[in-house]
Amino acid sequence: MHIYRFIDESGGVHYGTDYQDGRCNLCEGELFTGLTSTGRTVAVQRLLAPLEPRAILCIGLNYREHAAETGAAIPDEPVLFMKNPAALNHPDAPVVIPPRMVSEPEVDYEVELTAVIGRDARSVSVDEALDCVLGYTVGNDVSARRVQKLFGGGQWVKGKSPDGFCPLGPCIVTPDELGDSQALNLECRVNSQVMQQSNTSDMIFTVAELIAHLSQDMTLKAGTVLLTGTPPGVGVARDPQVFLKPGDVVECEIEKIGTLRNPVQ
Numbered sequence: 001m002h003i004y005r006f007i008d009e010s011g012g013v014h015y016g017t018d019y020q021d022g023r024c025n026l027c028e029g030e031l032f033t034g035l036t037s038t039g040r041t042v043a044v045q046r047l048l049a050p051l052e053p054r055a056i057l058c059i060g061l062n063y064r065e066h067a068a069e070t071g072a073a074i075p076d077e078p079v080l081f082m083k084n085p086a087a088l089n090h091p092d093a094p095v096v097i098p099p100r101m102v103s104e105p106e107v108d109y110e111v112e113l114t115a116v117i118g119r120d121a122r123s124v125s126v127d128e129a130l131d132c133v134l135g136y137t138v139g140n141d142v143s144a145r146r147v148q149k150l151f152g153g154g155q156w157v158k159g160k161s162p163d164g165f166c167p168l169g170p171c172i173v174t175p176d177e178l179g180d181s182q183a184l185n186l187e188c189r190v191n192s193q194v195m196q197q198s199n200t201s202d203m204i205f206t207v208a209e210l211i212a213h214l215s216q217d218m219t220l221k222a223g224t225v226l227l228t229g230t231p232p233g234v235g236v237a238r239d240p241q242v243f244l245k246p247g248d249v250v251e252c253e254i255e256k257i258g259t260l261r262n263p264v265q
Helices: 064-070 126-132 145-150 207-215
Strands: 002-008 013-020 023-030 034-048 055-060 079-083 111-117 133-140 166-173 185-190 193-199 224-227 249-254 258-263
Touching (some): 002 023, 111 185, 111 249, 126 207, 133 224, 133 258, 166 258, 207 224
Antiparallel strands (some): 002 166, 013 023, 023 034, 111 133, 111 224, 133 166, 185 193
């Protein structure tokens, strides 16, 4: 199932499937207990991020080629950081660069396969981990590099968490329709120019390994989203460097899920 969250013409928020031509097949029920189609289509005023995350967990340096482009060693275990849930952003909504970051360009793009935890996960094994996944969506781990590196006291959270710096969407795809999460092509384009292009097979730690590892020390509550790392081609690692500026359009696309598009403002 491809699950969309949207606002209808009367301002109501709903879940639906089969989104096309500005209409969606309306669903009833709850995201984590089960959605069923009503068989009725409704007009979509605008798409929303497919959920409001309970927590946003992120993994750094999880693609071999990305680690290589940054000059970092392959990590022995997953590198974990978090984004403030207030960083959530929606498909086609602008990523607004804070004024102090415009004069000193530093804002970067990062396409990421994002797993949505569907039930509480605590001390699960690698074999059990994917049973905890409701589905997958596309994430853009927008990053303020100067803040990340210089003004976070050694932590990345501040540079990763400005409002709107976590676009998610356009939908959640359930595992039965997605297939193998470690065999997906992914791509990021800025103004139609391909900046990142890779496959999730290049991940150092698989989605299952990440969930199993994290759940040994903490409960991953239903509604948590896990951004699983970004492939090579980020702006900060390019020569010359490429950073986002007002007027740009970022498109993050993952095979079998879709394209997450956001203008920069």
